[in-house]
Amino acid sequence: xIDPLKRLxxxxxxxxxxxxxxxxxxxxxxxxxxxSAKKIxxxxxxxxxxxxxxxxxxxxxxxxxxxxxQLAKDLGTEIEFVQVPSTGRIPALLAGRADVxxxxxxxxxxxxxxxxxxxxxxxxxxxxxxxxxxxIKTPSDLVGKRVxxxxxxxxxxxxxxxxxxxxxxxxxxDLASTVQALLSGQVDAAAMTAFAEKTVADANPSKQLENxxxxxxxxYGPIVRQNDFELRQWINxxxxxxxxxxxxxxxYKKYTGVDLPPLPTF
Amino acid sequence: MSRSFGLPEFxxxxxxxxxxxxxxxxxxxxxxxxGFAVAILRTTQSRILRLLTTGYIQLFQGTPVLMQLFVFxxxxxxxxxxxxxxxxxxxxxxxxxxxxxxxxxxxxxxxAIPRTQWEASACLSLDYLQQLRFxxxxxxxxISIPPTxxxxxxxxxxxxxxxxxxxVELTRAGQLMVNVTFQPMVVYxxxxxxxxxxxxxxxxxxxxxxKGIDANLGVKRPx
Amino acid sequence: MHYAFHFNVVWDHWxxxxxxxxxxxxxxxxxxxxxxxxxxxxxxxxxxxxxAVRWIVAAYVEVIRNTPFLVQIFIVFFSLPALGISLDANxxxxxxMVVNFGAYGTExxxxxxxxxxxxxxxxxxxxxxxxxxxxxxxVLFPALKIVFPALASQFILxxxxxxxxxxxxxxxxxxITNSLQSTTFRPFEFYFVAAGLYLVMxxxxxxxxxxxxxxxxxxxxxx
Numbered sequence: 001x002i003d004p005l006k007r008l009x010x011x012x013x014x015x016x017x018x019x020x021x022x023x024x025x026x027x028x029x030x031x032x033x034x035x036s037a038k039k040i041x042x043x044x045x046x047x048x049x050x051x052x053x054x055x056x057x058x059x060x061x062x063x064x065x066x067x068x069x070q071l072a073k074d075l076g077t078e079i080e081f082v083q084v085p086s087t088g089r090i091p092a093l094l095a096g097r098a099d100v101x102x103x104x105x106x107x108x109x110x111x112x113x114x115x116x117x118x119x120x121x122x123x124x125x126x127x128x129x130x131x132x133x134x135x136i137k138t139p140s141d142l143v144g145k146r147v148x149x150x151x152x153x154x155x156x157x158x159x160x161x162x163x164x165x166x167x168x169x170x171x172x173x174d175l176a177s178t179v180q181a182l183l184s185g186q187v188d189a190a191a192m193t194a195f196a197e198k199t200v201a202d203a204n205p206s207k208q209l210e211n212x213x214x215x216x217x218x219x220y221g222p223i224v225r226q227n228d229f230e231l232r233q234w235i236n237x238x239x240x241x242x243x244x245x246x247x248x249x250x251x252y253k254k255y256t257g258v259d260l261p262p263l264p265t266f
Numbered sequence: 267m268s269r270s271f272g273l274p275e276f277x278x279x280x281x282x283x284x285x286x287x288x289x290x291x292x293x294x295x296x297x298x299x300x301g302f303a304v305a306i307l308r309t310t311q312s313r314i315l316r317l318l319t320t321g322y323i324q325l326f327q328g329t330p331v332l333m334q335l336f337v338f339x340x341x342x343x344x345x346x347x348x349x350x351x352x353x354x355x356x357x358x359x360x361x362x363x364x365x366x367x368x369x370x371x372x373x374x375x376x377x378a379i380p381r382t383q384w385e386a387s388a389c390l391s392l393d394y395l396q397q398l399r400f401x402x403x404x405x406x407x408x409i410s411i412p413p414t415x416x417x418x419x420x421x422x423x424x425x426x427x428x429x430x431x432x433x434v435e436l437t438r439a440g441q442l443m444v445n446v447t448f449q450p451m452v453v454y455x456x457x458x459x460x461x462x463x464x465x466x467x468x469x470x471x472x473x474x475x476x477k478g479i480d481a482n483l484g485v486k487r488p489x
Numbered sequence: 490m491h492y493a494f495h496f497n498v499v500w501d502h503w504x505x506x507x508x509x510x511x512x513x514x515x516x517x518x519x520x521x522x523x524x525x526x527x528x529x530x531x532x533x534x535x536x537x538x539x540x541a542v543r544w545i546v547a548a549y550v551e552v553i554r555n556t557p558f559l560v561q562i563f564i565v566f567f568s569l570p571a572l573g574i575s576l577d578a579n580x581x582x583x584x585x586m587v588v589n590f591g592a593y594g595t596e597x598x599x600x601x602x603x604x605x606x607x608x609x610x611x612x613x614x615x616x617x618x619x620x621x622x623x624x625x626x627x628v629l630f631p632a633l634k635i636v637f638p639a640l641a642s643q644f645i646l647x648x649x650x651x652x653x654x655x656x657x658x659x660x661x662x663x664x665i666t667n668s669l670q671s672t673t674f675r676p677f678e679f680y681f682v683a684a685g686l687y688l689v690m691x692x693x694x695x696x697x698x699x700x701x702x703x704x705x706x707x708x709x710x711x712x
Binding site: 046047053054057058082085087088092095097173174175176177179180183200203204 | 281430441446448
């Protein structure tokens, strides 16, 4: 019988060889890999209306999902949706589970340290909203109120800065939880994109939710990993073409109901 | 853009059960293999092996499952620059988690076998592996079945934690449907009822087996 | 491996991590104490109550033990408000943890109570002790001593399960870790340290519980 210690050692060695072998150096860049595999993996957040939702068949839909579909079509590849919550949008990209994330990632300098932005494909605004009975007219009215925000979003980066001392900020892992917290009265107000708020307000007329304060506006765009310059360039070219021919405007209007503002480029 | 809770939403939730079951199965089988190795290694003579396996068990029994998931899902890939998809990361995390607990359960079962069994089989000139294979393990397996089935229940319930990282299984399906219907009063109790339907029969089975074992073998359970 | 470790980032935020850990400890300790009271009451009801009460307790235990903790806290936090019961994050977390521990504790205590031989109870009756006195001194105390290891393990599991209450915004260790790693993009360093903190807390709780056992049980005479 082989000494168990030796057997364990052989197992560990085999495992190491396997792991290292998997990391074979590849000379292909990400765009080439996508083209040769004929598949692009796009991370989307399907719990973030109207940018990402689930349709009645449980399939991804929404403005960014539609953009992703069109992008894959023009790239000539299949598309695989990697569903992530808001906290997973950047980690999924960094971990290589997706080639690009198209999930209303607002342009911020902090995020730009970890990922590369493509040109923006849309704009959003973050507002604080609450039931009619809750009186919030200026930021100082937030003192003593519980304000719900979602982790890893633009509102997480901006609301704590504009809310005065004495505001009780409450963090949730995803937008769905934040929304439910507001609807069940666990928080007095919540911050999210104005579009999401409209969706929630329309679906719950009895709560009489209304916009109270504007926090900030921002452009958002697809993101890729650092050093994926070829992919970024292709996406930017695609964005240029589809801004010119009105495709982006049509998609945006269809899901948000508003016109796409002029999109700046880097 | 919201819908009220109806048949399509119900179907979406029930259909997600297959992911819960699949994840539980993969973790149970994989964890079973790991746990088996761990249980054996824990009872060998080599001090290093015992230390390593004890360390592994302490690590996975002393940290929250959610933390383990985060490490495998977010941390690992960044660390090793590897492209780890969601399913392998989550499956690996649960496999190692199950392996630690099953290893402990099975080690306890092996150690519950009276010393006399070892001595008697040694007298019959069986070596260590033969002792395990023909005398100890068959008896240990019978004792270990009730707590193993009990752990399977824990495992199925703990797969719900994967919902927090957005992994789509039964609980996450519930969250997504609440997001669409805004009716947590309907959806979450439904999700709970579905888990109950999965787990309760197993719990009953585990208890039935436990009574059966005691009555038949008269072997004292380790406390 | 292209990842460069930057543990100093974690060190910069030690205060927030400590605050999170402190809430974990407070929630867990409080839930253990209240949960033990609940478990004792239910175990008493289950062994000596009328059959309707026994049935209710059994149903409570079965439902809680066969549904995931995450779904339980979702129901407490998101679904109950529709019934008019609105608890904030910490209250909801505590309530759910107490309810959860109560169910497991009831089963553990009940098995300990069952282990007390009837001769003891008969002797107590012969000595003229009231039912409550009998339960307290002759049944409960020895039962607690017998099942203390199992209870201690369940306590530790409760503390680890508390990491899941981050999903309903309670700002305990897991929630803080999550926020910090998502803003600094240093997942591995933060999860590593957080897991270590949980391990330390688990060891700490185990030591404290061992001390309690020694203080309360070990020094008494024969049981």
